[in-house]
Amino acid sequence: MVTFSKLSHFGALLLLSISALPGARAHGQIKGVLANGVYSNGPNIYWDADPANEQTAVRKMYQAAGPSYVLPQDFVDNSKMACEGAAGAPKTVTASAGSFVRVDWVGATGELDGKPGTGNVPPGQNPWVHAMGTVASYIAKCTNDDCTTYDASQGSWVKLAMFGIDRTETISDGLRETMKNKPEEYYPTPGTSGLWGMARFVQAGSSWNVTIPEGLANGHYIIRQEVGAVHNPWNAQDDSSGTQLYIGCVQIEVINGGNTELPKGAKAGSLYATDSAFARYNVYEDNGKTFVDPGPALWPSSSNAKREEHSSVSSSVNDPTKCNAGSKLKRMRKVKRSVQAIA
Numbered sequence: 001m002v003t004f005s006k007l008s009h010f011g012a013l014l015l016l017s018i019s020a021l022p023g024a025r026a027h028g029q030i031k032g033v034l035a036n037g038v039y040s041n042g043p044n045i046y047w048d049a050d051p052a053n054e055q056t057a058v059r060k061m062y063q064a065a066g067p068s069y070v071l072p073q074d075f076v077d078n079s080k081m082a083c084e085g086a087a088g089a090p091k092t093v094t095a096s097a098g099s100f101v102r103v104d105w106v107g108a109t110g111e112l113d114g115k116p117g118t119g120n121v122p123p124g125q126n127p128w129v130h131a132m133g134t135v136a137s138y139i140a141k142c143t144n145d146d147c148t149t150y151d152a153s154q155g156s157w158v159k160l161a162m163f164g165i166d167r168t169e170t171i172s173d174g175l176r177e178t179m180k181n182k183p184e185e186y187y188p189t190p191g192t193s194g195l196w197g198m199a200r201f202v203q204a205g206s207s208w209n210v211t212i213p214e215g216l217a218n219g220h221y222i223i224r225q226e227v228g229a230v231h232n233p234w235n236a237q238d239d240s241s242g243t244q245l246y247i248g249c250v251q252i253e254v255i256n257g258g259n260t261e262l263p264k265g266a267k268a269g270s271l272y273a274t275d276s277a278f279a280r281y282n283v284y285e286d287n288g289k290t291f292v293d294p295g296p297a298l299w300p301s302s303s304n305a306k307r308e309e310h311s312s313v314s315s316s317v318n319d320p321t322k323c324n325a326g327s328k329l330k331r332m333r334k335v336k337r338s339v340q341a342i343a
């Protein structure tokens with residue numbers, strides 16, 4: 001199993017070098033962002049001179065990550081773990097406090113193009129190619145009030161959402177079948193429940209919504225989206241093994257906010273330890289049974305029950321009961337805030 005998944009990686013790298021993409025050996029990246037009704041494109045990570053790079057609020061991934069993702073030995077690196085070492089992007093997108101920012105990702109390879117279970121991905125755009133692992137969202141304030149020049153390695157990161165595995169749900173039959181042919185077969189195995197955040201993300205068209213907390217103070221922030229793939233488990237003899245973090249950073253300006261400042265967060269290099277259960281998780285041995293969401297506590301703390309962000313509205317996997325639960329929580333948070341404001 002491990003050998004197979006490694007082969008698939010070499011295969012992907014080979015394909016990329018054959019197609020002569022300069023620079024990064026990427027597995028995928030942020031394609032674009034929808035915020036306050038405005039869609040903004042991500043950068044062209046393969047060609048620095050593309051004029052698109054002058055118009056983006058998304059930092060260029062893979063600028064420092066050796067193998068196009070961050071491996072456990074680099075989990076202590078404040079720069080790689082913040083935004084994969086990327087410098088500031090030239091623009092900022094505007095997002096209202098309390099709204100969703102939709103972050104769309106795209107695979108670098110077409111392995112899952114048009115395959116069952118991959119959601120409503122626009123034609124010509126590759127779905128994300130892995131389905132086992134976490135999807136998380138963090139936020140940090142650009143303390144210089146200018147995210148275009150902010151050094152993200154200094155960021156104080158606060159965890160907004162983390163979807164590890166939900167054992168009350170499972171992957172769609174379509175995506176399970178699709179992943180069988182990858183060959184990165186989906187675990188938990190058939191008959192065992194367990195929906196990884198990443199499977200949910202692929203089913204939602206490789207798109208994930210990030211909630212900007214209601215009442216958050218206006219200002220400049222970076223949203224850090226982290227996709228944590230566990231298909232190539234760590235082993236002591238192989239320094240290319242272990243949980244792979246794909247990290248994309250979106251520079252936003254929050255408007256219509258309130259009085260709530262972010263709590264003190266963590267440096268990116270101290271979110272997960274190099275030898276943590278997350279870094280060394282073996283999905284093929286554990287079959288999803290004992291996985292625990294990694295990293296610091298969620299904020300706001302009342303969102304503990306809500307480990308996930310809503311998937312794309314357009315997607316059929318959206319569960320209306322979950323959305324209701326979410327808005328109920330949001331309302332509760334609002335109430336809690338106003339109580340705090342009075343106190």
Ligand SMILES: [Cu+2]
Nearest residue numbers: 009027129130
């Ligand atoms: Cu990959």
